[in-house]
Amino acid sequence: MSKSTFFWITAILVFLTGSGLWLWNRFGPSTGRDYPQKVEAYPVAKTIDSSSSACDLVVRRYKQIGNEMQFELAANAGGLSPYNVEIAQKGKIYQFKEVPHRFGIWLSIMPLSLETGPATIKITSLGQPGCETSASFEFDTNKKVEILDPQSWIRQGSKDNWLDVRPVMVNGKLHLKDFGNYDDGRTKVVMIDGIEVKGLESGIEVKPGFLYSITARWIDAPYNDWWNKMRNRSLRQQNIWISGKPGAKEDTKLTRVEIPQWFSPSRTINVDFDTKFPEFEPIKGKMVMQYRLNDYVPTENYYKRGINYLSGGKDTPAPRMHYTVTPNYFADRDEKWFSSLSQSEVETWAGVPNFGVYALDFEFWNQHYIPEVKQRLIWFAKRIRKNNPDMYLLDYWGGGAYTNPHINTMGGKNPKELMGDYNDPKSNNSNFEPLPNGESFQDLFNTTPIDVYPKPMFVMDDKGNTPNNFVLLSAIHSLRINKLIPYQKNNKFIFYGWNRYMPLYHDPIVPWNFQLTEPKGELVMNQLEMMPASQALSMSLFSLILFDGYYLWHDSGPSSNDPNAYNVGADASPWGNEWYPADGKTPKTEIGKKPRKRDAPYYWDYPTEFYSLGNWMAKQVEDVIVGGTNQDLAIQLDGNWVQPKKEQVLLAIDKKEPFVTSIVKGNQIVVLGVDSFQSPTANRVVKVKLPDGSETSIELYGNWPSLYRGTLK
Incomplete structure (x- = not known):
């Protein structure tokens, strides 16, 4: 072998080895790596005395949040909590008894009325006699933080060092600030309502009267590698409602239909719209399908x-019920079994009660039905329609004639490719193609659903937008095309939604915090990520004002109002849970021991509250939206008027612009607008041209919908 050949072989081997190592480090498994928090920026407590070498309890660092002090503890033993804590300064002593503490958070002591200067803390373990420590720290009254009165805001979700967002007043203006500011060296992305924000650790100005869904994600790779389940990923979510009026009166000819002052999501884990909302009849001709959430x-x-x-109602007659039929109706049998049934056997299965609404959701089967399955579903649907002529029948899993193409500008369906659909509307769903014998779904389903389930909050573009920001406008386009398909012209057109994001990439789970009283302690249960409240309100309003309503699916039955009624046994959720008893010793088996018929809710279902709010707000303009005509409006952007076109919603997607539409009935008009892409805390005043030629303006805050009504000339 010549020297040159040996050199090239060696070079190639070195290159391949280096490339392999780079690929392994870049994309290979890292879930087992440890990324400790970077705490160097926090002041160090000075140990005065640590009398027990058996536990080596020590205060390492501390931080001050207004009149609250947080202390990082370390020890070589477990089972030390709870603690008796004594804080002293200039002869004054403040005592705190049986303070609980758990791994993963700093010990919190509040409220404290200290002066600027040194103070001492003494911590005595109640879990291990003789284990105690004392240290000195500095308190600074100039670091006073004007955190809002707890009665004016609600926060639920995760609760640990990783994310600690609270509303504060800064120079008379409301801000959200993350006092956790957790940094462990991994890539960190913080979002409000699904759009990236910067500077939350310093405070971001917001408006009262809204709910903000804050998520923080960490990954030891670029953020857009979130799909890679082998990387080390973490997720936290906190959802914060701040009461109060949003701001000053607008300069507009229209009258805003505001979020009413009586509205707020529930302070408990149970929803309360079912008792707190004023009574009102359903909007004439619209469909609102929800679940009974409270058994009491x-x-x-x-x-x-x-x-x-x-x-989920009690003794509810079938015509007032909706029902989603899943594969367990057929005992989870597969397509092969279903394809083997005769027509008479299929029709026997079709003997269902006369529900008001019946939705097919055979999600374990191929979404594009094979001919044998399609034929039998046609027999199934025909028999149901014949037996129940007044029933609304739809196929959520198989979809309507034109299924949602899930348009976005980050690798999804390109909106420019769909603009011709308005001139030549036709089905994009093979399920609606007739069989060789001429039979089809075209004249069977009288309700057309569009999927509006929340989408992943990555890939993220340079504006902080993700595919989830496009869901609303993509759904509007999809139902508009469905309405143009002749054999569906008499159908009902609805959004079919859910309140949470279903992980598609083995996403990490949100650790949700619950404070129990019997037994007393902190229960952390892993849950799915919640959708933004702004998105829930948008889905509700646009579905009712432009179309025929919504079907809000739910994944659990009615709940009890016992805040301790949780199942943490062997048959509990496979996502897992952790138990931190206040006394440091009560076993997890004591949770949920009281006899009960129902569990408590496993998450704060604020999206359902906002869907219900949208229903109430749409009711306020019922006189216009029932029988009115939909018309998109011209808007002024950068000084130029943008005249609406048939494909206006696609243009709004393509250019990431506001979308403003209206319903006109006689001389009455309802205007509905949204900016799905701007910063979640931005406030945009948009000039609009009404159908009578007059000009006025509307205000779009964050990604929240804005609803107005008015009178034309």
Whole structure:
């Protein structure tokens, strides 16, 4: 072998080895790596005395949040909590008894009325006699933080060192600030309502009267590698409602239909729209399908809050119910079994009650039905329609004639490719193609759903937008095309939604915090990521004002109002849970021991509250939206008027612009607008041209919908 050949072989081997190592480090598994928090920026406590070498309890660092002090503890033993804590300064002593503490958070002591200068803390373990420590720290009254009164805001979700967002006043203006500011060296992305924000650790100005969903994600790779389940990823979510009026009166000819002052999401884990909302009849001709969520609230309460069809009610007649039929109706049998059934056997299965709404959701089967399955579903649907002529029948899993192409500008369907659909509307769903014998779904389903489930909050573009920001406008486009397909012209057109994001990439789970009283302690249960409240309100309003309503699916039955009624046994959720008893010793088996018929809710379902709010707000313009005509409006951007076109919603997606539409009935108009792409805390005044030629303006805050009504010339 010549020297040159040996050199080139060696060079190639070195290159391949180096490339392999780079690929392994870049994309290979790292879930087992440890990324400790960077705490160097926090002041160090000075140990005065640590009398027990058996536990080596010590205060390492501390931080001050207004009149609250947080201390980082370390020890070589477990089971030390709870603690008795004594803080002293200039002869004054403040005592705190049986303070609970757990791994993963700093010990919090509040409220403290200290002066600027040194103070001492003494911590005595109640879990291990003789284990105690004392240290000195500095307190600074100039670091006073004007955190809002707890009665004016609600926060639920995760609760640890990783994310600690609170509303504060800075120079008379409301801000959200992350006092956690957790940094462990990994890539960190913080979002409000699904759009990236910067500087939350310093404070971001916001408006009262809204709910902000804050997520923080960490990954030891670029953020857009979030799909890679082998990387080390973490997720936290906190959802914060701040009461109060949003701001000054607008300069507009229209009248805003505001979020009413009586509204707020529930302070408990149970929803309360079913008792707190004023009573109102469903909007004429619209469909609102929700679930009974509280077993202690009468079924009739839901029907008196604008709901047409309910699931989970007590003694509810079938015509007032909606029902989603899943594969377990067929005992989870597969397509092969279903394809083997005769027509008479299929029709036997079609003997269902006369529900008001019946939705097919055979999600374990191929979404594009093979001919044998399609034929039998046609037999199934025909028999149901024949037996129940007044039933609304839809296929959520198989979809309507034109399924949602999930348009976005980050690798999804390109909106420019779909603009011709308005001139030549036709099905994009093979399920609606006739069989060789001429039979099809075209004249069977009288309700057309569009999927508006929340989408992943990555890939993220340079503006901080993700695919989830496009869901609303993509759904509007999809239903508009469905309405143009002749054999669906008499159908009902609805959004079919859910309140949470279903992980598609083995995403990490949100650790949700619950404070129990019997037994006393902190229960952390892993849950799915919640959708933004702004998105829930948008889905509700646009579905009811432009179309025929919504079907809000739910993944659990009615809940009890016992805040301790949780199942943490062997048959509990496979996502896992952690138990931190206040006394440091009560076993997890004591949780949920009281006899009960129902569990407590496993998450704060604020999206359902905002869907219900949208229903109430749409009711305020019922006189216009029922029988009115939809017309998109011209808007002024950068000094130029943008005239609406048939494909206006696609243009708004393509250019990431506001979308403003209206319903006109006689001389009355309802205007509905949204900016799905701007910063979640931005406030945009948009000039609009009304159908009578007059000009006015509307205000779009963050990604929240804005609803107005007015009178034309």
